[in-house]
Amino acid sequence: MSENNNQKSRREFLLSGLLASAAVAGCSDDNDNPFVTEENVAPSGEKVKLLSVNGEVIEVDKAFLKPVPNLPKLSNQEERKGIPGKKFVMVIDLSRCKNLRKCQEACNHMHHVHPGQNWIKILSMQDGENTAPYWQPTTCMHCDEPPCVKVCPVDATFKRQDGIVLIDANRCIGCRFCMAACPYSTRVFNWEEPKLPKEVEEQPYSCETSLPQKKGTVSKCDFCPDMTRQGKLPHCVTACPNGVFMFGDMNEDTVSNGAETFRFSDLIRDKAGYRLMEDLGTRPSVYYLPPVNRNFPYESGLENSDEHRKS
Amino acid sequence: MNTENLKISTVENLITTPPKSKAKSDEIIRDLLPQKFGRQGMIWVAVLTAICCVGAFAYYRQLKHGLVVTNMRDYVSWGIYISNFVFFVAISLVGSLITAIFRLSNVKWSTPLTRIAEIIAVSAIVFASLIIIVDMGRPERLLNLFLHGRIQSPILWDVIVIGTYFFISVLLLYFPLLPDFKILIRFKEKTGKKLNRLYRFQGSFWKGTKEQFKISDKSINILCITIIPVAFCIHTVTSWLFATTYRPGWDSTNFGAYFISGAFLVGAGGVVVAMYMFRRAYRLEKYITDMHFEKMGRMVVLLAFLYLYFNINEYLIPAFKMKKMEAHHLTELFAGEYAPLFWFTIFIGMILPVIILLFKKGRKPKPAFIAGVMVVVGAWFKRYLIVTPTLLNPLLPMQNVPENFKHYFPSWEEWAIAMGSLSGALLLITLFARIYPIIPIHETIEEQNKTDEKISLVE
Numbered sequence: 001m002s003e004n005n006n007q008k009s010r011r012e013f014l015l016s017g018l019l020a021s022a023a024v025a026g027c028s029d030d031n032d033n034p035f036v037t038e039e040n041v042a043p044s045g046e047k048v049k050l051l052s053v054n055g056e057v058i059e060v061d062k063a064f065l066k067p068v069p070n071l072p073k074l075s076n077q078e079e080r081k082g083i084p085g086k087k088f089v090m091v092i093d094l095s096r097c098k099n100l101r102k103c104q105e106a107c108n109h110m111h112h113v114h115p116g117q118n119w120i121k122i123l124s125m126q127d128g129e130n131t132a133p134y135w136q137p138t139t140c141m142h143c144d145e146p147p148c149v150k151v152c153p154v155d156a157t158f159k160r161q162d163g164i165v166l167i168d169a170n171r172c173i174g175c176r177f178c179m180a181a182c183p184y185s186t187r188v189f190n191w192e193e194p195k196l197p198k199e200v201e202e203q204p205y206s207c208e209t210s211l212p213q214k215k216g217t218v219s220k221c222d223f224c225p226d227m228t229r230q231g232k233l234p235h236c237v238t239a240c241p242n243g244v245f246m247f248g249d250m251n252e253d254t255v256s257n258g259a260e261t262f263r264f265s266d267l268i269r270d271k272a273g274y275r276l277m278e279d280l281g282t283r284p285s286v287y288y289l290p291p292v293n294r295n296f297p298y299e300s301g302l303e304n305s306d307e308h309r310k311s
Numbered sequence: 312m313n314t315e316n317l318k319i320s321t322v323e324n325l326i327t328t329p330p331k332s333k334a335k336s337d338e339i340i341r342d343l344l345p346q347k348f349g350r351q352g353m354i355w356v357a358v359l360t361a362i363c364c365v366g367a368f369a370y371y372r373q374l375k376h377g378l379v380v381t382n383m384r385d386y387v388s389w390g391i392y393i394s395n396f397v398f399f400v401a402i403s404l405v406g407s408l409i410t411a412i413f414r415l416s417n418v419k420w421s422t423p424l425t426r427i428a429e430i431i432a433v434s435a436i437v438f439a440s441l442i443i444i445v446d447m448g449r450p451e452r453l454l455n456l457f458l459h460g461r462i463q464s465p466i467l468w469d470v471i472v473i474g475t476y477f478f479i480s481v482l483l484l485y486f487p488l489l490p491d492f493k494i495l496i497r498f499k500e501k502t503g504k505k506l507n508r509l510y511r512f513q514g515s516f517w518k519g520t521k522e523q524f525k526i527s528d529k530s531i532n533i534l535c536i537t538i539i540p541v542a543f544c545i546h547t548v549t550s551w552l553f554a555t556t557y558r559p560g561w562d563s564t565n566f567g568a569y570f571i572s573g574a575f576l577v578g579a580g581g582v583v584v585a586m587y588m589f590r591r592a593y594r595l596e597k598y599i600t601d602m603h604f605e606k607m608g609r610m611v612v613l614l615a616f617l618y619l620y621f622n623i624n625e626y627l628i629p630a631f632k633m634k635k636m637e638a639h640h641l642t643e644l645f646a647g648e649y650a651p652l653f654w655f656t657i658f659i660g661m662i663l664p665v666i667i668l669l670f671k672k673g674r675k676p677k678p679a680f681i682a683g684v685m686v687v688v689g690a691w692f693k694r695y696l697i698v699t700p701t702l703l704n705p706l707l708p709m710q711n712v713p714e715n716f717k718h719y720f721p722s723w724e725e726w727a728i729a730m731g732s733l734s735g736a737l738l739l740i741t742l743f744a745r746i747y748p749i750i751p752i753h754e755t756i757e758e759q760n761k762t763d764e765k766i767s768l769v770e
Contacts, residue, residue: 121711147556153466154455156455173449173455174449177464184707189384192376
């Protein structure tokens with residue numbers, strides 16, 4: 001794989017994300033119509049091409065574009081639909097993981113996960129008696145045949161068209177059938193009232209941020225759709241210093257860990273990528289690259305392991 | 312069936328009864344009319360009410376603080392609430408066994424047991440529904456099941472079939488009560504003013520005409536036929552709550568039949584226990600005779616063997632292969648942390664009752680009662696073993712979790728609520744027997760007349 005190619009596809013990936021957010025920013029807010037000339041804005045003469053809601057390419061003076069710090073709020077219906085045209089996928093390279101747990105830290109911090117619980121679990125795995133142990137970060141698999149969605153009685157957990165499996169904590173009745181059904185044990189439950197900072201507590205609930213979490217409902221790794229909507233990578237991907245996580249769009253056949261970008265199909269082919277528990281037929285959206293030619297020995301991760309620390 | 316002719320004759324009997332059989336039916340009525348609680352009865356009701364109150368307080372705490380008051384955590388996400396629910400659903404199946412299956416197969420001796428079985432079924436179903444609401448993290452969103460219900464989810468199937476079973480069971484309890492209401496109203500001075508108002512409200516339209524008997528008989532027959540598939544559904548669907556997952560110990564095609572056979576066993580055991588208690592409390596030796604214990608004892612033996620058969624299929628066949636996923640789960644049961652409980656349920660819940668009841672002396676009321684208690688207690692713990700150990704054997708290893716995630720022993724709130732629900736069910740049965748005749752009066756008189764007729768024919 002040539003370096004050039006990588007760089008190019010990464011640019012494309014980021015660019016498409018930026019364009020998408022710019023389009024959303026440009027057309028969605030009625031009160032602050034960006035096309036209305038404000039008194040203090042002078043046209044710069046530099047035009048920017050944008051896609052209108054009708055699908056037409058329009059030209060707008062750059063000076064009229066305003067940065068939108070927060071994307072407009074989405075309706076529950078839109079959140080359930082997902083980002084059109086996308087099929088998110090994650091690749092986890094086991095040869096790069098040394099159980100640093102930066103992914104877990106960032107994830108817990110950003111999602112205000114209850115202390116003691118984790119959405120990302122870094123497991124010490126050993127497949128057979130004489131096989132080599134390795135570290136395996138485990139997120140929600142965002143299965144294409146999700147067992148959790150199958151069993152949910154109220155459509156509180158659902159599969160979006162962009163491949164993400166989300167939870168609507170405003171609808172969840174807390175029966176925990178999904179937790180029993182998930183073979184990857186990825187789901188956690190809010191057994192008590194979550195202790196959240198005031199500003200998080202006050203923000204309106206969104207399935208995409210999974211915040212604020214609610215007592216008596218299930219939560220789990222959500223692939224950070226609030227970030228992807230802004231064309232950004234999930235928190236675990238950016239937090240990992242070793243580039244273990246690669247995230248991207250299957251339709252673009254591109255995954256990136258922020259520093260490097262790969263063609264997804266090449267990566268999976270060249271490094272013999274696989275999915276967990278393929279035989280269950282759940283068809284996960286998370287792929288693993290086997291722990292060969294490792295960057296770190298398994299033992300280097302032991303210092304971060306709770307089990308090791310205890311003994 | 313020749314019941315119709317008989318019914319007509321009974322109706323006529325009430326008008327022009329020969330003195331001998333009238334005296335007999337009066338005696339039956341006197342024996343079977345609901346009786347006021349004695350001293351023991353009062354204590355029994357008080358104790359049950361007290362346990363219920365403790366359970367209610369525990370539930371108040373759970374509502375206030377969340378499910379954190381339980382000892383369930385992310386791995387053991389279902390605990391004794393769910394195993395208690397399965398137990399209730401299981402024991403409720405007996406209503407269909409004694410009432411419907413026996414009735415349709417023309418078993419006559421079970422007549423005095425039908426109402427006992429049916430009230431066990433109804434109260435168990437009521438508390439099964441309550442305990443499942445207790446288990447919910449968001450009970451106030453119960454209506455979401457109807458507003459956003461997904462028919463693809465086994466929980467919805469359970470809601471539908473349990474609801475249906477509840478209504479059929481209530482009707483099966485109510486229709487045979489109608490002729491009894493007439494008798495109860497007739498004996499106003501014995502039943503009391505307040506209760507009479509209730510009887511009149513529920514059954515004053517019943518005049519005991521030929522036409523009414525015809526409709527009632529037909530309805531009961533239809534209900535008896537429909538309740539059998541519905542009964543099979545409630546427990547099969549309940550087993551599917553587990554069998555539709557991938558977890559070792561649950562991922563089994565044997566589960567439906569395994570659950571149903573177990574349900575009939577615990578139901579039959581429960582009826583034996585109830586028979587003994589009612590017989591003692593209300594001095595019903597003339598109506599619930601040794602013969603009934605003899606027959607129900609045989610029934611329990613048959614059902615225990617059936618359940619044992621499915622247990623062998625459920626545990627020994629996976630144990631023969633010892634697949635990696637199953638191996639840990641099975642060794643935990645056979646020789647590990649859960650071994651004492653596992654062998655307790657096998658021996659106390661199945662083998663020992665069989666040994667007791669295989670002997671003629673063992674089928675006398677007292678030993679049969681003891682065997683029945685064993686069956687019921689064993690069955691309760693059996694449900695616990697079906698739910699919990701599996702959840703402690705997830706497919707991916709349990710690592711880096713707080714220590715209390717790795718074990719499960721119910722908190723006092725869970726025990727209080729579970730015991731409160733069991734007491735509640737017993738209380739419901741007790742109060743029912745206080746208000747209504749626990750042995751169908753009309754049907755007993757009818758049977759009595761029938762035997763008298765036979766005797767007179769022989770003479």
